[in-house]
Amino acid sequence: MTAAASGLLRLENLSVTFPGRGLGPESSRRLRAVDDVTLHIAPGEVLGLVGESGSGKTTLAKALLRLYRPSDGRILFRGADLAALGERALKPFRRDLQMVFQDPLSSFNPRQTVFEALATPLRLHKVCARAEIAGRVAELLAQVGLSPSFRDRFPHELSGGQLQRVAIGRALALSPSLLVADEAVSKLDVSVRAQILNLLKDIRERHGVSILFITHDLHVARYLCDRVGVMYFGKLVELGGTERVFGQPRHPYTRALLGTLEDALGGGIEEQIAPPSPAGCRYASRCRHRIDACGAAHPALEAAADAGGGHAVACIRWRALLDSHTTDKSE
Amino acid sequence: MTEAVLEVRDLRTRFAIHGASIEVVRGVDLAVAPGEVLGLIGESGSGKTVTGLSILRLAPENARVSARSIAVQGQDLQALSDAAFDELRGRRLAMIFQNPVGAFNPAKRVDWHLRQVVIRRQGQDAGWAEAARAALIGVGIPHPDRVLRLYPHQLSGGMAQRILIAMVLALEPDLIVADEPTTNLDNIVERQILALFRRLQGRLSAAFIFITHDMSIAAALCDRIAVMYAGRIVEVGPTAEVFARPRHPYTKGLVATALALKHKAERLKEIAGELPNLAAPPPGCLFAPRCAEVMARCRGEEPPALGPASHRVRCFRVEDA
Numbered sequence: 001m002t003a004a005a006s007g008l009l010r011l012e013n014l015s016v017t018f019p020g021r022g023l024g025p026e027s028s029r030r031l032r033a034v035d036d037v038t039l040h041i042a043p044g045e046v047l048g049l050v051g052e053s054g055s056g057k058t059t060l061a062k063a064l065l066r067l068y069r070p071s072d073g074r075i076l077f078r079g080a081d082l083a084a085l086g087e088r089a090l091k092p093f094r095r096d097l098q099m100v101f102q103d104p105l106s107s108f109n110p111r112q113t114v115f116e117a118l119a120t121p122l123r124l125h126k127v128c129a130r131a132e133i134a135g136r137v138a139e140l141l142a143q144v145g146l147s148p149s150f151r152d153r154f155p156h157e158l159s160g161g162q163l164q165r166v167a168i169g170r171a172l173a174l175s176p177s178l179l180v181a182d183e184a185v186s187k188l189d190v191s192v193r194a195q196i197l198n199l200l201k202d203i204r205e206r207h208g209v210s211i212l213f214i215t216h217d218l219h220v221a222r223y224l225c226d227r228v229g230v231m232y233f234g235k236l237v238e239l240g241g242t243e244r245v246f247g248q249p250r251h252p253y254t255r256a257l258l259g260t261l262e263d264a265l266g267g268g269i270e271e272q273i274a275p276p277s278p279a280g281c282r283y284a285s286r287c288r289h290r291i292d293a294c295g296a297a298h299p300a301l302e303a304a305a306d307a308g309g310g311h312a313v314a315c316i317r318w319r320a321l322l323d324s325h326t327t328d329k330s331e
Numbered sequence: 332m333t334e335a336v337l338e339v340r341d342l343r344t345r346f347a348i349h350g351a352s353i354e355v356v357r358g359v360d361l362a363v364a365p366g367e368v369l370g371l372i373g374e375s376g377s378g379k380t381v382t383g384l385s386i387l388r389l390a391p392e393n394a395r396v397s398a399r400s401i402a403v404q405g406q407d408l409q410a411l412s413d414a415a416f417d418e419l420r421g422r423r424l425a426m427i428f429q430n431p432v433g434a435f436n437p438a439k440r441v442d443w444h445l446r447q448v449v450i451r452r453q454g455q456d457a458g459w460a461e462a463a464r465a466a467l468i469g470v471g472i473p474h475p476d477r478v479l480r481l482y483p484h485q486l487s488g489g490m491a492q493r494i495l496i497a498m499v500l501a502l503e504p505d506l507i508v509a510d511e512p513t514t515n516l517d518n519i520v521e522r523q524i525l526a527l528f529r530r531l532q533g534r535l536s537a538a539f540i541f542i543t544h545d546m547s548i549a550a551a552l553c554d555r556i557a558v559m560y561a562g563r564i565v566e567v568g569p570t571a572e573v574f575a576r577p578r579h580p581y582t583k584g585l586v587a588t589a590l591a592l593k594h595k596a597e598r599l600k601e602i603a604g605e606l607p608n609l610a611a612p613p614p615g616c617l618f619a620p621r622c623a624e625v626m627a628r629c630r631g632e633e634p635p636a637l638g639p640a641s642h643r644v645r646c647f648r649v650e651d652a
Contacts, residue, residue: 189376190374191584191588192602195601
């Protein structure tokens, strides 16, 4: 593995499991929310994670930030394995990994002003001298496009878009090398969403910060991301450059995700929601291209050789399916 | 246009919040013809949901609704008592909500719900089992007998929404209001439900109001589009025309953003600023503070609906064209 490919942060065979729910045999089975995921994020890169609800993208992000303890695998960052560290040992890394949540209002203390929200991380991590805090807060506000008058306002006085700007400012306060944005624009109004997407784009360019951008909105992912990973029930099923994955999707699930309304109209409307296959490829139960061999084991990510450039797919049939249409009309 | 099924004139809804009175629907006019799908689009807070709820008399208790008329098939619904309105709702007037599972009685199986619908329609349950099966097949559920025995919590979101649509269609109502019916669904399921709506479209005789914040969904599904901003319809016209030649600066911004995302623009066009505070609305046009084409006049008086009857726009700029 070259230094460039190992990147800023690297996940190796990361898994996160939760205890099963309910009574009976179900309860003793552990739910594998993230299952054996390997990927890296390069410095200054925006990596998108897309997938439907329940696909494990948020769990992966939270494990990466060590808000969850992974059950398996490694999180390699600045020469350490974050997965193996305890709370105390993690602390010096925390300021380097920051998060912006989906719901901006609930991620602020309602009794703290914007100034307090931005100054607290500066104080906690002793980023600058006490006397410099006010100046640094003013800088942060300017960076996220808010006027200095916002510093004394409370969260409930701000709109969703303004709050998300403050949340981004707070995340930037510690000059992190990685920003995790979990559906950070999903709750925003359409006309405000464009503002925040442009802001994230600017911040990446100005500060060179890497961004892990989690979204269910494929258009948004395409706009912002350099590479995207597609998740399905805990598995990373496809990974590659954004234009590659969107232009030449190789996994049947990615193709289904990228299908249009016209495709859905042409292909019948039978209910295709089936629970993930217990053995073999997770997607097999919904896949119209499945063959017996798909039931053997979930396929590992392999390089989609014709595409190159790090495009990888977890499907034993991707070569055989190359002849079919780029997007599957029936999915 | 043929005689409208639904005709709303000057609908206004106020909320009393913390002693203040906030008008969130500010004089909405709507007419929907039989078989027509009208897309009501706007951002959260634009008043689109409250418009739908107000028409169906489902607005929350602290809402005060008034209108010059809310007429279905020529009958003014405002004259009806609450009891008489209840009779109409779930019979001639139907609503499809964003959260389908919440619309079911959690203690009853699917078949119970469909039976209620049949009773509601014809006063008795004769032939209900057959009707229930047919209704489910009509919305693309391949094994109706199995599904009829399920409880609501056993349904996926897509399946629940499909059954809800089947129930609404089985009523054969005059008016259907669907409020963001696919917003809570995953991408693939959302597309399937939209395809279902499209398929049903030709067969419906009901007037259909489809409320959404998503321009691309509105474009794919609706015959006409009404764009709401801050409690007013700022532009209404045929879908293709509104998309090809949006005339209100707000609509122009929404269309530009939708197209830019679709075609991977280098940078998204922004609409500066945020929605106005309706507790203290600015004078004149409510969009003026964010508008790139604002004139002095816009800050003083509110523009009326201008332009031809088929494509109305609340913007003084229309007069320049």
